[in-house]
Amino acid sequence: MTRVTITLQADEKDTPRRLAVCERRDPRAQAGRFIRSELEKRGLLPAGAAADDLGREVSSSDRQA
DSSP: OOOOOOOOOHHHHHHHHHHHHHTTOOHHHHHHHHHHHHHHHTTSSOTTOOBOTTSOBOOTTGGGO
């Protein structure tokens, strides 16, 4: 896993953190989900190759649990 530092404005920082708390997810994992989603939308990562909350790729058969 790679660590990335991103500088955000106050409103950009607080909203994802609040969403992460509501979804019982670590704020770092929430940021990773946002980044992955945008990369998939732009066609830079294959859609459907989702990652779990720790950033590990999860196959569709693994997600059925």
